[in-house]
Amino acid sequence: MKTILEMRRIRKTFPGVVALDNVNLQVKSGEIHAIVGENGAGKSTLMKVLSGVYPHGSYSGEIEFEGKIREFRTIRDSEKTGIIIIHQELALVPLLSIAENIFLGNEPTSWGIVDWELAQRKTRELLKKVGLSESPETLITNLGVGKQQLIEIAKALCKDVKLLILDEPTASLNESDSDALLTLLLGLKQQGISSILISHKLNEISRVADTITILRDGTTVDSFDCRIEPISEDRIIENMVGREMADRYPRRTPEIGDTIFEVKDWRVFHPEHATREIIKGINFHAKKGEIIGIAGLMGSGRTELAMSIFGRSYGQRISGRVIKNGMDIDVSTISKAIHHGIAYVTEDRKSLGLLLEEDIQTNISLANLNGVSRHLVIDEGREYDVASDYRKKLKIRCSGIDQKVVNLSGGNQQKVVLAKWLFSKPDILILDEPSRGIDVGAKYEIYSIISDLASQNKCIIMISSEMPELLGMCDRIYVMNEGSFAAEFSKTDATQEKIMRAIVSHGEMPDQTNAHNAQTAQTAHHGEYYGS
Amino acid sequence: MEANRTHAVPASQQHAAPNPIASPAANSDKNSSGFIKTALRDYGMMLSLIAIMFFFQYMTDGTLLQPLNITNLILQNSYIVIMALGMLMVIVAGHIDLSVGSVVGFIGALAAVLIVNFHLNFILASIICLVAGAIIGAAQGYFVAFFKIPSFIVTLAGMLIFKGLTLALLEGQSVGPFPDTFQMLSSGFLPDPFGNADIRLLSLIIGIIAAAALVLSKLLQRIRHARHGIHAEPFYFFIAKNGAFAGIIIYFSFLLASYKGMPNVLAVMSVLIIAYTFITNRTVLGRRVYAVGGNEKAARLSGIKTARVSFATFVNMGMLAALAGLIFAARLNTATPKAGSGFELDVIAACFIGGASASGGVGKVMGAVIGAFIMGVMNNGMSIMGIGIDYQQVIKGLVLLAAVFIDVLNKNKAL
Numbered sequence: 001m002k003t004i005l006e007m008r009r010i011r012k013t014f015p016g017v018v019a020l021d022n023v024n025l026q027v028k029s030g031e032i033h034a035i036v037g038e039n040g041a042g043k044s045t046l047m048k049v050l051s052g053v054y055p056h057g058s059y060s061g062e063i064e065f066e067g068k069i070r071e072f073r074t075i076r077d078s079e080k081t082g083i084i085i086i087h088q089e090l091a092l093v094p095l096l097s098i099a100e101n102i103f104l105g106n107e108p109t110s111w112g113i114v115d116w117e118l119a120q121r122k123t124r125e126l127l128k129k130v131g132l133s134e135s136p137e138t139l140i141t142n143l144g145v146g147k148q149q150l151i152e153i154a155k156a157l158c159k160d161v162k163l164l165i166l167d168e169p170t171a172s173l174n175e176s177d178s179d180a181l182l183t184l185l186l187g188l189k190q191q192g193i194s195s196i197l198i199s200h201k202l203n204e205i206s207r208v209a210d211t212i213t214i215l216r217d218g219t220t221v222d223s224f225d226c227r228i229e230p231i232s233e234d235r236i237i238e239n240m241v242g243r244e245m246a247d248r249y250p251r252r253t254p255e256i257g258d259t260i261f262e263v264k265d266w267r268v269f270h271p272e273h274a275t276r277e278i279i280k281g282i283n284f285h286a287k288k289g290e291i292i293g294i295a296g297l298m299g300s301g302r303t304e305l306a307m308s309i310f311g312r313s314y315g316q317r318i319s320g321r322v323i324k325n326g327m328d329i330d331v332s333t334i335s336k337a338i339h340h341g342i343a344y345v346t347e348d349r350k351s352l353g354l355l356l357e358e359d360i361q362t363n364i365s366l367a368n369l370n371g372v373s374r375h376l377v378i379d380e381g382r383e384y385d386v387a388s389d390y391r392k393k394l395k396i397r398c399s400g401i402d403q404k405v406v407n408l409s410g411g412n413q414q415k416v417v418l419a420k421w422l423f424s425k426p427d428i429l430i431l432d433e434p435s436r437g438i439d440v441g442a443k444y445e446i447y448s449i450i451s452d453l454a455s456q457n458k459c460i461i462m463i464s465s466e467m468p469e470l471l472g473m474c475d476r477i478y479v480m481n482e483g484s485f486a487a488e489f490s491k492t493d494a495t496q497e498k499i500m501r502a503i504v505s506h507g508e509m510p511d512q513t514n515a516h517n518a519q520t521a522q523t524a525h526h527g528e529y530y531g532s
Numbered sequence: 533m534e535a536n537r538t539h540a541v542p543a544s545q546q547h548a549a550p551n552p553i554a555s556p557a558a559n560s561d562k563n564s565s566g567f568i569k570t571a572l573r574d575y576g577m578m579l580s581l582i583a584i585m586f587f588f589q590y591m592t593d594g595t596l597l598q599p600l601n602i603t604n605l606i607l608q609n610s611y612i613v614i615m616a617l618g619m620l621m622v623i624v625a626g627h628i629d630l631s632v633g634s635v636v637g638f639i640g641a642l643a644a645v646l647i648v649n650f651h652l653n654f655i656l657a658s659i660i661c662l663v664a665g666a667i668i669g670a671a672q673g674y675f676v677a678f679f680k681i682p683s684f685i686v687t688l689a690g691m692l693i694f695k696g697l698t699l700a701l702l703e704g705q706s707v708g709p710f711p712d713t714f715q716m717l718s719s720g721f722l723p724d725p726f727g728n729a730d731i732r733l734l735s736l737i738i739g740i741i742a743a744a745a746l747v748l749s750k751l752l753q754r755i756r757h758a759r760h761g762i763h764a765e766p767f768y769f770f771i772a773k774n775g776a777f778a779g780i781i782i783y784f785s786f787l788l789a790s791y792k793g794m795p796n797v798l799a800v801m802s803v804l805i806i807a808y809t810f811i812t813n814r815t816v817l818g819r820r821v822y823a824v825g826g827n828e829k830a831a832r833l834s835g836i837k838t839a840r841v842s843f844a845t846f847v848n849m850g851m852l853a854a855l856a857g858l859i860f861a862a863r864l865n866t867a868t869p870k871a872g873s874g875f876e877l878d879v880i881a882a883c884f885i886g887g888a889s890a891s892g893g894v895g896k897v898m899g900a901v902i903g904a905f906i907m908g909v910m911n912n913g914m915s916i917m918g919i920g921i922d923y924q925q926v927i928k929g930l931v932l933l934a935a936v937f938i939d940v941l942n943k944n945k946a947l
Contacts, residue, residue, distance in 0.1 A: 385760055
C-alpha cells in the first residue's frame with residue numbers, strides 16, 4: 001500500500017515552550033488514521049503544521065505528500081494539494097445557505113458572475129454523497145450540529161479532497177449523528193480518500209481506525225496497525241498517559257481542616273436555551289487547606305460549573321445551595337461572591353482576566369479597589385505598595401509594576417491574575433486551568449504558589465485538563481463528564497488510567513439532550529458567559 | 533501549548549526562559565532616551581497645540597494671541613471643552629454619544645421657553661435644565677447599559693428625537709433675548725475689586741494662585757510617591773515641565789487680565805477640568821470606567837457592575853451637554869432651532885485628537901481638553917487668515933485623521 005503522507009522529525013516551538021519534538025507520522029493511501037493523546041499532547045498543533053496554519057519555516061522537519069516534499073505557507077496551499085482540515089469549531093456561516101457555504105471562496109463564476117444554478121446542482125450531488133437530503137437553499141442555522149459536520153465534509157469533497165483531517169468531529173454529536181459520520185468516513189475510504197481522525201472516544205477509534213498513532217508530550221510514542229492485530233483500549237490508555245511522574249510538583253504535607261465549602265444539587269441551564277441543562281445536579285465539598293481537582297475534557301462543563309457558582313456569571317435558571325462554614329451564602333452576583341470570599345481565576349486570562357492595556361498595579365487592585373482607597377479616592381501609594389508586595393511574593397518578572405500587562409509573558413500574566421484574586425482575600429479559590437499556556441519553569445512557580453495558599457488554610461479548587469498536574473497537586477479529584485461528576489478519587493487511589501477510563505468510558509452519549517449540551521458547552525467558550 | 537515535560541524542574545531553576553516580549557520594554561524604561569520617548573508620547577499633543585498656536589501666531593501677524601482674541605477663543609470653545617469632558621468618559625467606557633449637539637439645542641430651547649416665555653427665575657430654570665439633561669442621559673444610557681443596544685444607534689435616535697423636540701419647543705422660531713443676569717453665565721467676566729483700568733488684578737492673581745497650586749500639588753504628589761518608592765521622572769524634567777505649565781498659566785492670565793479679565797465661563801470650565809481630571813485619575817469610579825472600557829468581561833468578573841458604570845457615564849454626559857446648552861444659549865442670547873447642530877462631531881473629534889481610543893479604555897481628560905483647543909485654535913486661526921469655511925472643514929478633517937494615525941503608529945511601535 002502506498003504512503004500518501006509522511007511527516008518526519010517535526011519540531012515546533014513557541015516562545016519558551018516546545019510544542020512538538022521529533023514527531024513522525026505516516027499515513028497510507030486509503031486508510032483511516034487515528035491520532036490520540038491527552039489534551040495538549042500536540043495533536044492540534046501537528047495538524048496546524050500539516051495544513052499550513054503554521055507556515056513552512058516556523059517549524060523544522062519535513063512533510064512529504066504524494067511523493068513530493070511540500071512547503072505549505074498558507075491553508076490555501078495545503079488545500080490546493082488536497083489536504084483539507086475540518087476544525088473542532090465549525091467554520092460555516094450560519095445565515096448563508098448550504099450551497100453558499102459549500103462554495104464560499106470557491107464560487108463557480110463566469111465573467112465574475114456567480115452561476116448559482118450550477119452551484120446548486122453540484123451541491124445537491126455533494127449532499128447525496130454525504131447522505132443528506134436537504135435543499136441546497138436551507139440556511140446553516142436551521143441544521144443541527146451533526147448535519148453541519150456533514151456539510152463541512154461535503155465542502156471538503158467539493159474541493160477534491162485527498163486527505164481529510166477531522167479534529168474531534170464527534171465531540172459535539174449524539175450517538176446516531178456520530179454513527180452516520182463514521183459510516184460516511186468508511187464510505188469515503190472505499191472511494192480511496194484517506195483521513196486522519198483525531199478523537200478522544202476510543203470506542204469510535206477501534207471501530208473505524210486502520211492505524212493508530214499516539215502522541216504524548218509533543219512526541220510520537222507509538223503507532224499501531226490495527227489491521228494486523230486488534231489493540232486493546234488499555235494499551236492505548238497506557239500509552240497516552242504512561243510517563244514517569246518526575247519531581248515537577250512542590251512537596252507539600254497537606255493539613256486538611258474542616259469542611260468549609262459545599263455545593264449541593266447545583267443545576268444550571270444554558271444562558272440562551274432555557275431547556276438545555278448544562279450542569280446536572282452536582283454535589284461536592286471542599287475542606288480548609290485542601291486542594292481538590294476537577295478533571296474532565298474540554299466542554300464537559302467544568303468552567304460552566306465554576307462560573308455559575310461565581311456570582312452566576314454563566315447560565316440561567318440556576319438552582320442549588322452554596323454553603324460556606326455550614327451556612328447558606330448568597331452568591332447571586334459577582335460582588336456578593338467576592339464578598340463571601342470566593343475567587344475565580346479564569347482559564348482565559350487575556351479576554352476574561354486582564355486589562356491588557358493597563359499596568360500591573362491597576363490589574364492587581366481591580367477586584368478589591370476598596371482595599372486601596374479611602375472615601376472612594378484611590379490611595380496611589382497604597383496601591384503601589386500592594387502591587388510591589390505581590391510582585392515580590394509571586395516573583396512577577398517585569399520592568400516595574402507600571403509595565404503594561406500585555407507586554408508580560410504568559411506565566412507572569414498568570415501571576416498578575418493570581419495576585420489580583422489573592423488581594424481580594426478569598427477563602428475559596430477556584431483556579432481554572434491555572435498553568436495553561438505557561439512554560440515549564442513558570443508552571444512550577446504557579447504550583448508553589450498554590451501549595452503555599454493551601455498551607456495558609458485556603459481551600460483550592462483546581463480545574464485542569466492535564467492529569468499529571470491534578471495528580472501531582474490535588475488531595476482529591478472529581479472527574480466531570482457531560483455536566484455531572486462521573487467519579488471521585490482520593491489522592492491515594494487516583495491514577496491517570498482510572499481518570500482516563502472514567503472520561504472515555506463515559507464517551508457514548510445516551511440521548512439527544514446530552515449531545516446538545518456538549519455542543520452548547522462548547523459554544524459557551526465563545527463569549528456567551530453572560531446569560532440573562 | 534504544552535510544555536516539554538520530560539525534564540524535572542528544580543526550584544533553583546525557576547527562572548523562566550528570557551522573555552523576548554518583556555525585555556525591550558524593560559530596557560526602554562530604564563535608559564533615559566526611552567524615558568524621553570515616553571514623555572514625548574505623553575505630552576506630544578500639548579506640544580502640537582503649542583506648535584499650532586505658534587504657527588497661527590506667525591500667520592496672523594500676532595492677532596491670535598491678542599488678549600481680545602484669546603478671550604474670544606475661550607468663549608467660543610468653552611461648551612465644546614465642557615462636553616468633551618463628558619464625552620471622554622463615554623468613549624473611555626467604550627461607547628459614543630451622537631446626541632449631544634441636539635441636546636445642546638434642546639436645552640437652550642427649554643431654557644428660553646422657561647425664562648423668556650414663562651419668566652421663570654434663571655437659577656431655577658438652569659437647575660431644571662441640568663436635571664432635564666441628566667434625565668435625557670439616563671434615558672439613553674438605560675438602553676445602552678441595560679439592554680446592550682449599541683450606543684451609536686441609541687444616540688443616533690436621540691439626535692433625531694431632540695432635534696425634532698427643539699423645533700417643536702421653539703415652534704420653529706428663535707426665542708430671546710435672555711435677561712442680563714442669565715447672559716452673565718457666558719459673556720460675564722469676574723468682577724475687579726481693585727479698580728485698576730489697565731489690568732484686571734484679580735484675574736492675574738487667580739492665575740498666579742492657580743499656577744502656584746499646580747506646582748504645589750505636583751510637588752506634594754512627588755513627595756508622596758517618593759515615600760512609597762514609586763519610580764518618578766528625573767527632577768530636572770519635573771522642574772522644567774511644571775515650570776513651563778506654571779509659566780503658561782500665568783502668561784494667559786496676564787493676557788486675559790489686560791483685556792476684560794477672566795471670563796466667568798473659564799472659571800466654570802477650569803473647575804470642571806480639575807474635577808474630572810481628579811475623578812478619572814484618582815477615584816474608584818474613574819478607575820471602573822477605564823476598566824469597563826478596557827475589558828468589559830474582565831471588569832465584570834472582578835465584581836464591577838459594568839452596566840451601572842456605563843449608565844453613569846451617560847447621565848453625566850447628559851448633564852454636561854445641558855450645561856453646554858445653557859452656556860451656548862446665553863452666549864447667543866437667543867435659542868434658535870439650529871443651535872448645537874454638528875457640535876457632537878467637534879466634541880468627538882476633540883476626544884480622538886486628544887488620544888482617546890475608539891475601542892475604549894484609553895483616553896485622558898487633559899488630552900480631550902487639548903484636542904478641543906487644537907480644533908478651536910485652528911477654527912479661529914483659519915478664520916482670521918480668511919480661509920473659507922469649505923477648506924477649513926477639509927483641513928480639520930485631515931488633522932483629525934493625522935492625529936489618530938500618528939497615535940496608532942506610536943502604539944504599534946510601543947508594542
